[in-house]
Amino acid sequence: MxxxxxxxxxxxxxxxxxxxxxxxxxxxxxxxxxxxxxxxxxxxxxxxxxxxxxxxxxxxxxxxxxxxxxxxxxxxxxxxxHLLAPDRVNMMWDLCRGLDVNTWLVSTDNIWYGNRRPDNFSDHEWLKLGCDSHDTEKLDEIVKELSYYDDLELTNSLPTNIEINPKGVxxxxxxxxxxxxxxxxxxxxxxxxxxxxxxxxxxxxxxxxxxxxxxxxxxxxxxxxxxxxxxxxxxxxxxxxxx
CATH class of the missing domain: 3.40.50.1000 (HAD superfamily/HAD-like)
Structure with missing residues (x-):
């Protein structure tokens, strides 16, 4: 080799x-x-x-x-x-929290752990959103909902989480x-x-x-x-x- x-x-x-x-x-x-x-x-x-x-x-x-x-x-x-649109991050955060799934957010200037969020998503540049749960049905629901958006790339780093980046990343x-x-x-x-x-x-x-x-x-x-x-x-x- x-x-x-x-x-x-x-x-x-x-x-x-x-x-x-x-x-x-x-x-x-x-x-x-x-x-x-x-x-x-x-x-x-x-x-x-x-x-x-x-x-x-x-x-x-x-x-x-x-x-x-x-x-x-x-x-x-x-x-x-590569950045996510702020309104997409806001939507995904609302979706995850609506299902009582834990979230973390990564912007270019901060990390938002433990379901925290900024007052205004548009004040930051967004790299990634992650969520995690041991309830796989909730994760499946999130994947289903986000699959309708063609500007998102979904993956995971553990079987119990979902990580979302801009499409193509x-x-x-x-x-x-x-x-x-x-x-x-x-x-x-x-x-x-x-x-x-x-x-x-x-x-x-x-x-x-x-x-x-x-x-x-x-x-x-x-x-x-x-x-x-x-x-x-x-x-x-x-x-x-x-x-």
Whole structure:
């Protein structure tokens, strides 16, 4: 394999259940970097939530955040951004709260946890809305209602949540832009993840890796299923395909 870039989801993939990077994963990422391979965090998280991990790994290229809603350099230069219309965010918040489903909102200037909302949605630029519930019927109802809007991209990062971005936004499309910037192709990418917001990048990559703890659909879409995030699955995939 001629892998030039490793794209890693964070929660459920690079990070263990304690939210940390294992020594094994850290060492094998360092070996890949020493070999001249780019390592890119490709996550549903927003910039400030993932940046400390990039710093600790000494990454030197790009960060894909908010499921592809933003692309940043590690020097915090914004390369690309995709926004939701404020009235759409308002509508989705009302829908979720009407069904008593928990919400979180990500704007370019704030994170609105715990069903919080701004006084005026139009005062902010919106990257993503998320909601979660253990009542799958409520989540199904939200998916059904939002499916009528052709400007929305629906995915999840856990079976118990829904994440909504602007239409066309995905980790795959963001990684294609990163590849253009670096002068490589998606066939030279290894992408690893565990949830539906990872499936497009896993399908588009030269080597698509599903975690052992991944949702079944991700395992079916992947070229290879590695160990779980508690068993250094990322490091083992790097060792197999890159080093």
């Amino acid at each position: 001629n892998i030039k870039l490793i794209a890693l989801d964070m929660d459920g993939t690079l990070l263990n259940m304690e939210g940390t990077i294992s020594d094994v994963n850290r060492e094998l990422i360092a070996q890949a970097l020493d070999k001249g391979v780019y390592v890119v965090l490709s996550t549903g998280r927003w910039l400030e939530s993932c940046y400390p991990y990039a710093e600790s790994l000494k990454l030197d290229s790009y960060l894909v955040t908010c499921n592809g809603g933003e692309i940043w350099t590690v020097d915090k230069k914004l390369i690309e951004r 995905s980790k795959a499309s963001a990684l294609e832009r990163v590849c253009e910037e670096l002068g490589i192709t998606m066939q030279q990418v290894l992408a690893a993840g565990d949830s539906l917001n990872d499936i497009k990048m896993i399908q588009a990559a030269g080597v698509g890796v599903a975690m052992g703890n991944a949702q079944d659909a991700i395992k079916q879409a992947a070229d290879y299923v590695t160990e779980t995030n508690e068993q250094d699955g990322v490091g083992k995939a790097i060792e197999k395909f890159v080093l």
